[in-house]
Amino acid sequence: MRRKIIAGNWKMHMLRAAAKELAIQVAPLGSAPKADVVVCPPYTALGVVGDAIASSGVHLGAQDVFWNEKGAYTGQVAPSMLVDAGVRYVIVGHSETRGRFGVPEPGMDDVVLAHFGENDRTVNLKLKAARSVGLVVICCVGETLAERRSGTTDEVVAAQVRGGIADLTAAELEGVVMAYEPVWAIGTGETCESVEADRVCGVIRAEVGVLYGADAADALRVQYGGSVKPNNARDLLSRPNIDGALVGGASLVATDFAAIVEGGS
Ligand code: PGA
Numbered sequence: 001m002r003r004k005i006i007a008g009n010w011k012m013h014m015l016r017a018a019a020k021e022l023a024i025q026v027a028p029l030g031s032a033p034k035a036d037v038v039v040c041p042p043y044t045a046l047g048v049v050g051d052a053i054a055s056s057g058v059h060l061g062a063q064d065v066f067w068n069e070k071g072a073y074t075g076q077v078a079p080s081m082l083v084d085a086g087v088r089y090v091i092v093g094h095s096e097t098r099g100r101f102g103v104p105e106p107g108m109d110d111v112v113l114a115h116f117g118e119n120d121r122t123v124n125l126k127l128k129a130a131r132s133v134g135l136v137v138i139c140c141v142g143e144t145l146a147e148r149r150s151g152t153t154d155e156v157v158a159a160q161v162r163g164g165i166a167d168l169t170a171a172e173l174e175g176v177v178m179a180y181e182p183v184w185a186i187g188t189g190e191t192c193e194s195v196e197a198d199r200v201c202g203v204i205r206a207e208v209g210v211l212y213g214a215d216a217a218d219a220l221r222v223q224y225g226g227s228v229k230p231n232n233a234r235d236l237l238s239r240p241n242i243d244g245a246l247v248g249g250a251s252l253v254a255t256d257f258a259a260i261v262e263g264g265s
Contacts, residue, residue: 002221004035004237004264005177005244007061007138008251009091009225012042019045023052025254030057034265035244038089038138039251043077050086061089061138064097067125079133090130091246093123093140093164095183100144102186102226120163127164131172138177138223138246139164141204145184153182154203161207173212177221178204179246185226187248194232197224198239205241230256233263 014022019041029037030053040061041049050060062085066076082090095101099116101108123139130137141160143153157180165176180201182192192200201222209217224236225246236242244264250256 002219002243005038005221005223006032006035006257006261006264007038007040007089007091007223007244007246008257009063009094009246009248010039010041010045010251011063011096011248013252014041014045016045016048020048020052022252022254023049023058026257027053027056027058029258029261030059032057032261032265035261037261040089040091046082046085046087054086059088060086061091062087063091063094065090065092065126065130065135067122067129069129079129079135082130082135083133087135089136089138090126091138091140091179092126092130093118093120093160095140095142095181095186100142100183102183102188120160123160123164124166127176128168128172131168131175134175136175136177138179140179140181140225140246142181142183142186142226148182148184153200157200157203158207161204162211165208165211168212170212170216173208173216174219177223177244178208179223179225180204181225181246187227189227191227191229191232191236192224194235194239194242197226197236198241201239201241201243228260230259230263233260237264 038059038061097118099113143156147156221243223244223246224242228245228247
């Protein structure tokens with residue numbers, strides 16, 4: 001029986017005072033009996049949020065990480081720096097770091113989007129580096145609307161899985177959670193229908209099975225993410241291949257996030 005994992009991705013929201021307030025409100029969710037609960041504030045709020053959830057059972061996550069431990073990498077944050085800041089989980093390969101936005105801002109042309117240059121190779125480097133210091137990695141995959149319409153969803157997602165977790169040891173894979181996040185459903189209010197979300201989470205599990213065997217596939221936790229809200233969480237989380245949720249917008253409202261956690265319990 002896989003334990004559910006509900007993670008809140010606060011993205012680029014919350015100054016420290018607001019982050020502390022929200023963290024205090026979600027701290028009681030750490031006692032959820034059937035789910036691990038994680039919050040991923042922006043780097044600048046990791047300290048205050050970490051203090052607010054200390055010993056609550058809610059885990060601290062970061063939204064990205066670099067793959068080298070130190071060096072001349074302006075603006076980057078090393079895996080051990082996250083550990084040093086009390087972080088236990090990290091998101092890698094989010095579509096928004098890959099430059100694949102559900103709703104691109106006006107003015108986000110190709111030149112601007114190139115800033116968000118994550119790809120399967122960098123996801124793999126980050127994933128291995130984060131695992132080497134014991135961080136649990138939430139590795140995101142998902143197709144764009146154009147890819148879904150052209151019928152290549154399974155192919156795209158399987159290729160991202162293969163690229164992201166390439167050459168991991170069994171121990172490294174144990175600390176990996178996959179997140180299926182259809183790009184067209186992120187921040188758009190469009191949720192992937194639960195049967196279809198479950199099917200694609202099954203595709204991810206099957207691909208891991210091909211690479212690492214049936215036991216690894218069976219143990220793997222696969223989250224769904226993309227407009228998860230209190231009113232759809234229970235349905236999504238009741239599906240056999242969906243082991244949790246990666247929640248954006250709704251994780252910024254303590255009562256909504258609590259209702260989603262409740263839906264997974
Ligand atoms: P959303 O974001 O819940 O706001 O759609 C999900 C995510 O990007 O992880």
